[in-house]
Amino acid sequence: MAQPFWFDQEFTKQDYTQNKLPKGDYENCRFVDCLFSKGFLDNQNFVECTFEGCDFTNTNIAHTIFNEVTFVDCKMVGVQFETCNPMVLAFQFTGCNLSVASFYGMEIPKTTFFNCKLHQVDFSEANLKMSQFPNSDLENAIFNHTQLEQVDFTSALNFSIDPSINTLKKSKFSKEGLIGLLKKYDIVVT
Structure with a gap:
């Protein structure tokens, strides 16, 4: 039996914590100010969708497909991204709070x-090759x-990266940011 399919739809101010988002395929859809926190968004398929101002705090996204998905100003605290479907995975984040999330x-x-x-x-153990962290x-x-x-x-802030255990070839840092590569050595830079 085929899953339901939603194309070019907008979902605004919906609370999916009590009633789950219907399982299906969502293509070119927009979710604005929706609440998913502590809920289940597992086994969904999102293609070229945008989530704006949504709350995903501790949301279960197991086996969900995110293909060309954009998250803008979303709260995504504690989301375990490694549980989502790795096939055709591609997403971008702007102005999001991803604290305590895992990739x-x-x-x-x-x-x-x-x-x-x-x-x-x-x-840890992620491949972020050619990624960007502007003003993050x-x-x-x-x-x-x-x-x-x-x-x-x-222009990334407050990072601490140990060059001896991470691959940094041709990575870009500002002069001010170099201290983030030296923290493990307890060096004082003035």
Whole structure:
């Protein structure tokens, strides 16, 4: 039996914490100010969709497909992204709070995190090659055996990355940001 299909629809100010979003395929849809927190958004398919001002705090996204999905000004605290479907995975984040979220072991090259709060986010063993973090706050974010080749950290803030356990070839940093590569050495830079 085929899943329901929604195309070019807008969903505004919906509360999906009590009544789940119907399972199906959503293409070119827009979700504005919707509430998904602590709910279930598992086994869904989103293609070329936009989520604006939505709350995904601790939402279950297991096996969900995010293909060319954009998140704008969303609260995504504690979301375990590594549980989503890795097939055709591509998303971008602008102005989102992703604190305590996890991207553990994910293949997410060329992902942009623009002006995001990424406190204590786990990027361990992820492939972030050619990704960007413009104006994003990476306080206590975890980079452990992370592929960071050609990543742009030029305007990123508060990051701490150990070059001896992460791949940083041709990554970009500002002069002011270099301190984030030296923290483990307890060096005082004046």
